[in-house]
Amino acid sequence: MTSDFTVGKPKEESAHKAKEDGSYKTNEKTADNTLKETANKLNKESVPNTKKSQKKDRFGDDVKHPILLWWTYSPGKRPGEYVSCGNVKCYITDDKEYFDHDLTRILMFYGTDMLMNELPLPRHPKHEWGLLHNESPKNNRYWFSHPEIMHMFNYTSTFKRESDYPITTQDVEDIEYLQTKKYYIPLQEKNKLLAKEGLAPIVYVHSDCNVPSDRDAFVKALQKYIPVDAYGKCQNNKKMPPHIDGLLQLQHKDFFKLMAKYKFTLAMENAVCDDYVTEKFWRTIHLGSVPIYFGSPKIKDFLPNDPSAIIIQDYKNISQLADFIHHLNKNDEEYAKYMQHKVQGVTNKYLIDRVKNREWGYTGNRKYYHWTAGFECYACSKMHENLKREKLGEQTEIHQSKQDHYGCPPPKRFDLETESTEQFTVERWNEEYLMTQTESKLLIKWIAQGKIRFKENDLIKEGLKLRGINY
Incomplete structure (x- = not known):
């Protein structure tokens, strides 16, 4: 997954391509008692601000639509704009002067940039x-793996299918992206390149x-x-051509051509x-190499065909995995089975449905160009639903997020046959997980007690103290 999720994204005005007749619909979720208790704790000491903001929009007019305020907004400056979401509109901004505005209803956070203090x-x-939050748990200290943190939110859009607005296929342009033969090199030619250019069967970039995954x-x-x-x-035993060397060149056509030569890719x-x-898997499929995959335990739900990837977890040890790769490398008929998406197309109905039925996308007739715009409109619709209830004198609905909307497990090391020099790395990330696990409980306690002004270092220091570790 790219660290900058706006790659290929146009200006925000064009990211919203909402159809005027297509309001967003979703099933309501009722929070269980545990989550309601958490919500009550969060708001225990909260009081309405007596100072009401009459701030006008950036065009100098009174704001007449619900306001979605980005508290942390990674893509850049968002001075304010009216966005149409089906038959409703909202004003979206990152100007914090709107915090006290009467019409501000949702505060939005981008996970990587969120600071608990x-x-x-x-x-x-x-x-x-x-x-x-579309990125790795390592990008923000594993905060969102803990229920106390996830319960603070009412709406979520993450890579998890359980989230309110899932973006699991964020790196898949469309199904054709997986089927295209643009960079695909037929097997017989790959075999010749392997011998002619002295390529290894496997590439790792x-x-x-x-x-945390301990992949190195x-x-x-x-x-x-x-x-x-x-x-x-x-790891480096082969030099990349200078003009495609570096992270900024990972979308270069010459980089794609080089990667497409390899029969297997460690994804x-x-x-x-x-x-x-992430794109590590999808790009490999796109280029016509067989992914040797380690990551999501549910990856088989997203394989274009069965088989189309080698799943590391399916093998007892590295030796057994290597034996199977050697077998495929020598057996063209068996290897060809992993390339059926390039021959007969993608057949995984679940994957096809997830990509074709989503509202956002870079190709085709979609409501939104980018999933950020889709989630903004999802939230916009929710604001209008509750405002309508307010006007009717009805109780507004409180949605509450759950741990499985993001929650990731603590890191583990590979059970290697020989000791690795990288083992300390996993221990470091596991310590990060344990730290935020304690700090998340402490944070909720402080909020309930009305302690809302503190430094990040205060939270870390007190968390270590609770774990019996000297600071």
Whole structure:
């Protein structure tokens, strides 16, 4: 997954391509007692602000539509714009002067940029919180793996299918992206290139090193059994051509052509979490190489065909995995079975439905160009629903997010046959997980007690103290 999720995204005005006759519909979720109790704790000390903002919109007019306020907005400046979402409209901005405005109803957070010591507290009774987080748990200390943090939010859009507005297939342009033969090299030609250019059967390109998934240690162990061409900073035994060297060149056509020459590609995520499937996997499928995959335990739900990837978890040990790769490398008929998506097309109905039925996309007749715009409109619709209830004198509905809307497990190391020099890395990330696990409970306690002004270091220091660790 790219660290900048706006790659290929146009200006925000064009990201919203809402059809005027297509309002967003969704099934309502009722919060259970546990989650309601958590919500009550969060708002226990919250009181309405007596100072009401009469701030006009950036065009100088009175705001007449519900306001969605981005509290942390990663893509950049959002001065304010009216957005049509079906038959309703909202004013979307990142200007925090709208915090006290009568029509502000949802505060939106982008997960990677969210700091727990900079939350908008005390929490206004009429404010709901939304979380947009498409990235790895390592990007923000595993905060969102813990129920106490996830229960603070009312609406979510994450890679998890359980979230309110799931974006699991965010790196798939469309089904044709997986089927195209634009860079595909037929098997017989691949075999010739392997011999002619002295290529290894497997390629590994990663420059984000020492990550929670422990992938670098795994690759070192695998190389004892089968050759791997490693181009990245983490492992490097092969030099990338200068004009495509570096992270900024990963979308270069010459980089694609080089990767397409390889029969197998190590597609290993930087963290293990259900539905966290990034471009590392999808790009490999796109280019016509067989992914050797490690990451989401539910990856088989998204395979274009059965089979179309080698799943590392399916093998007892690295030696057994290497034996199977050697077998496929020597057996053209067996290898060809993994390329059926390039011959007969994608047959996985679940994958087809998830991609074709989503509201957003870069191709085809979609409501929204980008999933950010889709989630904004989802939240906009929710604001209008509750405002309508307010006008009718009805009780507004409180939605509450659950841990499985993001929650990822703590990191684990590979059970390697030989000791890895990278093992300390996993221990470091597991410590991060344990720290935020304690700090999340402490944070909720402080909020309930009305302690809402503190430094990040205060939270870390007190968390370590509770765990019996000297700061």
